[in-house]
Amino acid sequence: MTDRGLPDAGTIEAVLASHEGAWAAGTRVLSVRDLSPGLGQAAVLGVSTAAPEGHPSRWIVKIPGGGHRSLLDSRDGRLDRREARFFGSGIPAALPRGLATPPDATVVRHDGRVWMVMRDIGAxxxxxxxxxxxxxxxxxxxxxxxxxxxxxxxxxxxxxxxxxxxxxxxxxxxxxxxxxxxxxxxxxxxxxxxxxxxxxxxxxxxxxxxxxxxxxxxxxxxxxxxxxxxxxxxxxxxxxxxxxxxxxxxxxxxxxxxxxxxxxxxxxxxxxxxxxxxxxxxxxxxxxxxxxxxxxxxxxxxxxxxxxxxxxxxxxxxxxxxxxxxxxxxxxxxxxxxxxxxxxxxxxxxxxxxxxxxxxxxxxxxxxxxxx
Structure with missing residues (x-):
């Protein structure tokens, strides 16, 4: 675990290994950065990985409910669960050309928690x-x-x-x-x-x-x-x-x-x-x-x-x-x-x-x- 109690590289590697996704089997996690802005209710991590054949890739891992509370004080009881429901629904696929979400967004349930893994679109x-x-x-x-x-x-x-x-x-x-x-x-x-x-x-x-x-x-x-x-x-x-x-x-x-x-x-x-x-x-x-x-x-x-x-x-x-x-x-x-x-x-x-x-x-x- 990191200093803030967030998942470390080994934990995220285990999450990826527990679920099939766009990442390759045996993917290694090279580094984890805490990107949480402190305004939302999710922890946001930037994750760098390498597949067994050596191809590097960058991902965003979000953990609903793992972020900071702030003065914004949202009263929406579903806020920390809604994005995972969205990515698990048919709505992203229904977005027309000209609109996009992060590629390969996948909802993973591991160790009693919900994780969202998606490509890093920082560029x-x-x-x-x-x-x-x-x-x-x-x-x-x-x-x-x-x-x-x-x-x-x-x-x-x-x-x-x-x-x-x-x-x-x-x-x-x-x-x-x-x-x-x-x-x-x-x-x-x-x-x-x-x-x-x-x-x-x-x-x-x-x-x-x-x-x-x-x-x-x-x-x-x-x-x-x-x-x-x-x-x-x-x-x-x-x-x-x-x-x-x-x-x-x-x-x-x-x-x-x-x-x-x-x-x-x-x-x-x-x-x-x-x-x-x-x-x-x-x-x-x-x-x-x-x-x-x-x-x-x-x-x-x-x-x-x-x-x-x-x-x-x-x-x-x-x-x-x-x-x-x-x-x-x-x-x-x-x-x-x-x-x-x-x-x-x-x-x-x-x-x-x-x-x-x-x-x-x-x-x-x-x-x-x-x-x-």
Whole structure:
């Protein structure tokens, strides 16, 4: 076992030997790296192996429930089991050309635990995200509509997440408390103007209304946590997606909204034209569905900004700052605060599109975003 109690090379070698997979019989494990980000409920290991004939290969081994707890505090009791159910289902095979999951993903049950073993696709994940790449991602994200349209029964599985758009609504009270505390903390009181604070309170209060409206929108298969950190473009331009713990059925536009909301904080380069990305997605989605879905897609997109985007930043995001999680690294703290401010103001700019009327809300015009 490793220092954190995670499996060592010998343990993983035994797991591979216990199950047939794309790895060769007699595969040796050369090294194990702990890649767990500390945000999910699974331990994530990078594993280097060599087959008996000497061919090296790289794998990712995930162990549901073996990760760290964090301030995100998911209340989803199925979160740590859903990805294994996904890889054991028919959904990955139903994804159309242009969408992909890590190759050779295999679910192994060994020693009373569930293990997921899949090819390491780090090369695709580590390519830089640019506005041009984000446009390709928007078009590919629309393809998630295809499996449910081709075989509606695929989306009836009881383990699929149904209320992912409301996954972090329980952070709303903390968001209100953190906003109220800003005026009393010298380093944070300039984060938002008083009008913006009032507008953010209003948007937090709209959570139930937003979640109710999202449930009435046309639905699609959703990745549920589609961010630049969980996505990459391979050499053929396919969108490769990892970390399917939140996979489920949700409103059209939502996955694109989470991708855009967290684009910069997860390493995206350049400024995105959100309206243009949404237009590309909406057009592609409407073509796939054979009906006009651009307006529902805009509502789902705006809802992602005003739920996930606000709830995570104003809840655990601000809580982490106030508890001093980033105090020892001024650069990290500055980047975190910049994301909270810019992400919340971008969310406010979409409030009118989501039907949320808030005094002091940022307005949208032809030039982009304006914070009032």
């Amino acid at each position: 695709a994940l580590h390519r830089p995200w640019t506005p041009a790449a984000a446009t390709t991602a928007a078009l590919r994200t629309a393809l998630l509509y295809v499996p449910g349209a081709s075989d509606p029964g695929l989306l009836d599985a009881p383990w699929l997440e149904r209320d992912g758009h409301a996954a972090y609504t329980h952070h709303v009270p903390a968001g209100h408390d953190n906003l109220d505390a800003l005026a009393h903390e010298p380093r944070l009181k300039a984060l938002f103007t008083r009008r913006q604070v009032r507008a953010l309170h209003t948007c937090l209060d709209a959570a139930a209304e937003l979640n109710s409206r999202a449930a009435t929108l046309p639905s699609t298969l959703v990745h549920g946590d589609l961010t630049p950190r969980n996505a990459g473009l391979d050499t053929d331009g396919a969108l490769v997606l990892i970390d399917w713990e939140h996979v489920g059925v949700g409103p059209v536009g939502f996955d694109l909204g989470t991708f855009v909301s967290l684009y910069r904080v997860f390493g995206g380069h350049g400024e995105l034209d959100e309206q243009a990305l949404l237009e590309e997605y909406g057009r592609a989605l409407s073509d796939l569905a054979g009906t006009e879905l651009r307006h529902p897609a805009a509502l789902g997109f705006a809802t992602a900004h005003l739920t996930w985007g606000l709830h995570l930043r104003l809840g655990p995001g601000l809580t982490a700052v106030r508890q001093g999680f980033h105090s020892e690294n001024p650069g990290e703290l500055s980047a975190h605060l910049d994301d909270i401010r810019s992400g919340c103001l971008r969310a406010l700019s979409w409030a009118p599109a989501a039907g949320v009327a808030a005094a002091g809300v940022a307005a949208r015009d032809g030039s982009g975003l304006r914070a009032t």
